[in-house]
Amino acid sequence: MRLLRYTLFRFAQAIPVLLGITVILFLFINMTPGDPIRIMTAGQEVSESHLAYLEARYGLDRPIHVRYWDYLSGFFTGDLGRSIHYNRPVSEVMMARIGPTLLLVLSAFLFAVVTAIPLGILAAKRRNQPSDHISRIVALFGVSTPSFWIGIMLIIIFAVQLGWFPSAGLVMPWDAPSDAGLSGYFWHMVDVLHHLFLPMIALGTLQMATIMRVERTQMIDSLQGEYVKLARAYGVSERTILRKHAFQVAQLPVITLVGLGLSTALGGAVLTETVFNINGMGRLLIDSIQQKDYQVVMSVATILAVIFVIGVIITDIAYAYVDPRVTYGEGE
Amino acid sequence: MRDKPLLRVENLKTQFVTENGTVRAVDGISFEVYEGEIVGIVGESGAGKSVASMSLLRLVDNPGEIVAGEITYKGRTIFAAEETEDGDRRLQDGVLSAETVRQEIRGNEIAVIFQDPMESLNPVFTIGGQLREFIELNRDLTGDEARKEAIDMLREVGIPDAEARYDEYPHQFSGGMRQRVLIAMALACQPSLIIADEPTTALDVTVEGQILDLVDELQRKYGTSFIWVTHDMGVVAEICDRVNVMYLGEIVEQAPVDELFYETGHPYTKALLDSMPRPDRTVTDLDPIRGVMPEAIDPPPGCRFHPRCPDAREVCRQVHPEPAEIDRVDGFSHRSACFKRDVFDVGYDESPPLDNLARGESERGQEASEVASGGGASE
Numbered sequence A: 001m002r003l004l005r006y007t008l009f010r011f012a013q014a015i016p017v018l019l020g021i022t023v024i025l026f027l028f029i030n031m032t033p034g035d036p037i038r039i040m041t042a043g044q045e046v047s048e049s050h051l052a053y054l055e056a057r058y059g060l061d062r063p064i065h066v067r068y069w070d071y072l073s074g075f076f077t078g079d080l081g082r083s084i085h086y087n088r089p090v091s092e093v094m095m096a097r098i099g100p101t102l103l104l105v106l107s108a109f110l111f112a113v114v115t116a117i118p119l120g121i122l123a124a125k126r127r128n129q130p131s132d133h134i135s136r137i138v139a140l141f142g143v144s145t146p147s148f149w150i151g152i153m154l155i156i157i158f159a160v161q162l163g164w165f166p167s168a169g170l171v172m173p174w175d176a177p178s179d180a181g182l183s184g185y186f187w188h189m190v191d192v193l194h195h196l197f198l199p200m201i202a203l204g205t206l207q208m209a210t211i212m213r214v215e216r217t218q219m220i221d222s223l224q225g226e227y228v229k230l231a232r233a234y235g236v237s238e239r240t241i242l243r244k245h246a247f248q249v250a251q252l253p254v255i256t257l258v259g260l261g262l263s264t265a266l267g268g269a270v271l272t273e274t275v276f277n278i279n280g281m282g283r284l285l286i287d288s289i290q291q292k293d294y295q296v297v298m299s300v301a302t303i304l305a306v307i308f309v310i311g312v313i314i315t316d317i318a319y320a321y322v323d324p325r326v327t328y329g330e331g332e
Numbered sequence B: 001m002r003d004k005p006l007l008r009v010e011n012l013k014t015q016f017v018t019e020n021g022t023v024r025a026v027d028g029i030s031f032e033v034y035e036g037e038i039v040g041i042v043g044e045s046g047a048g049k050s051v052a053s054m055s056l057l058r059l060v061d062n063p064g065e066i067v068a069g070e071i072t073y074k075g076r077t078i079f080a081a082e083e084t085e086d087g088d089r090r091l092q093d094g095v096l097s098a099e100t101v102r103q104e105i106r107g108n109e110i111a112v113i114f115q116d117p118m119e120s121l122n123p124v125f126t127i128g129g130q131l132r133e134f135i136e137l138n139r140d141l142t143g144d145e146a147r148k149e150a151i152d153m154l155r156e157v158g159i160p161d162a163e164a165r166y167d168e169y170p171h172q173f174s175g176g177m178r179q180r181v182l183i184a185m186a187l188a189c190q191p192s193l194i195i196a197d198e199p200t201t202a203l204d205v206t207v208e209g210q211i212l213d214l215v216d217e218l219q220r221k222y223g224t225s226f227i228w229v230t231h232d233m234g235v236v237a238e239i240c241d242r243v244n245v246m247y248l249g250e251i252v253e254q255a256p257v258d259e260l261f262y263e264t265g266h267p268y269t270k271a272l273l274d275s276m277p278r279p280d281r282t283v284t285d286l287d288p289i290r291g292v293m294p295e296a297i298d299p300p301p302g303c304r305f306h307p308r309c310p311d312a313r314e315v316c317r318q319v320h321p322e323p324a325e326i327d328r329v330d331g332f333s334h335r336s337a338c339f340k341r342d343v344f345d346v347g348y349d350e351s352p353p354l355d356n357l358a359r360g361e362s363e364r365g366q367e368a369s370e371v372a373s374g375g376g377a378s379e
Ligand SMILES: Nc1ncnc2c1ncn2[C@@H]1O[C@H](COP(=O)(O)OP(=O)(O)O)[C@@H](O)[C@H]1O
Pocket: B016, B018, B023, B025, B043, B044, B045, B046, B047, B048, B049, B050, B051, B052, B061, B062, B063, B064, B295, B296
């Protein structure tokens, strides 16, 4: 019950933050030099009156605060405006692109968490033994190598040289041919994973390395806690101590880290999508910035901000759920 | 002599091999615990009390190791080994396996209570959950039975509204209440021996008094034996039946509590007693022990206390005193490891006195050294 109240409270708190973000984004985008209508019509003979018509059509002739208000109210009613470049509603343009990004980011995260936590625990358990040293070197490499570089290397080795994986594009799980039977669906999923593998590793390595390092440190710390000593003194087995007593306490900082990792992952997704030629939100953002496609840039950036803020909130709630010491910020 | 002891420790040695050298944290101690008694281990911080306690459960932190000695409990050998010629250890036959010690000794035979009630409980599990886990592990109780036992025990140690508090987390309890929870934990496992390692050091004096009274009462009721570790002679006076005084890894004096206070055998014990705050003395009467205890890596030669001992003589620097019986009271030995007693025939009386810290000859040394006293020893 308290947790539910806390959840609502945290979401309510997020509203002003998101509003602030949209204002800043809006001002930024509208203050950058370059006129979208001129870019759109570059190289064509266009009359002044037609330019004025285009400005009016895309709403660029009205004062900035009116345009902001339009944008904001549109956002809540699902009308994100029209893309100048694609000449289609922004919502349509984005819907086509959000799938690949979510698939990429979530699978990279899953990969990171699923590998990093056991490896971190193992490293803590075998502290200062060879396997610990190896994992630390790998982690150091992981945190200090940019994801796009890892992506390029993966492409060169596993796509170009060995030809094991495709070098570009993603296949969406829900894009299976409609007449596919069970086995057809199976092979479709194999294809999905086949495409996903390299970009997932490229994007997930940084997360994996960061989580693993923190997991290791936290586990080492936790294993030295008095409560672990007490558990040992009462005959609890090392296995249970590792999996339960030390583990639960050690996860608290890891949860925060995973949440914050979402922002770096979203940033990394932009580059990974470029390297692997994936038609996701990241590439849409970059293309739209180049095209001065205000409406799209604004909407994509807002969506990314929303995803990020939601990620942070979920992190906080997860933390509050796991750590009973968290006070619920209600001034009790 | 009395009946067979519950626990017998003989010549126990526990060492830590570190970069700076071998820390001889526990260096050949021997003592017994009989059924139903509270045996104190008292000494300054760093004397080796905690390492000794944990050694009894064969739980020594890395890089530590029990290198020699024998620990027998109810006729079973928890540990027995000898130092070989080349400094290694050789386990003897019939010693319980590590797994047996974990399953059959820890918790259900020998339970512990630690110093810091804030850190000893796991912050992410409920009080009840933790109690129940240990009960289920160490007794033939499961599920609801274990839960009921846990709640009964919480009530027994004086936690009001035990049923409701069962589901609360450690941070919702005060320090004193947490220490009660730890006591409940130990008793709930129905061990024959409880090792309490400075369980009241982190508490304020009022709460300490309450906890001591509680333990006194419960000890009478359940007949459990205790090893009570403390640096405070006041606590010893209040709760212990017999006392072992530890200095730098060794037991320098061992006696029933009244005997220790009134027929003090060892200058270190005397120094501890003189530094103890008492109602009949003002603070200015307190006589803190001069200097700090040296490192256990490189203990002083001869008597380890000689650099700080007011009675030190030349012979104390050259010969190492082993504890020897100086008296017997109610069938118990009074042992002391000090040459002042006649049982040691090493020529103490003829030996010239030593200049050292305790004589106050060195003003500089006096200032530089930290003042350690029974009540204020940094712990
Ligand atoms: N893990 C360890 N590594 C190295 N030395 C240790 C370790 N634990 C304890 N010691 C040393 O053992 C000695 C005794 O420590 P301890 O038993 O904790 O003292 P006490 O409980 O009497 O205050 C000290 O000199 C301490 O530095």
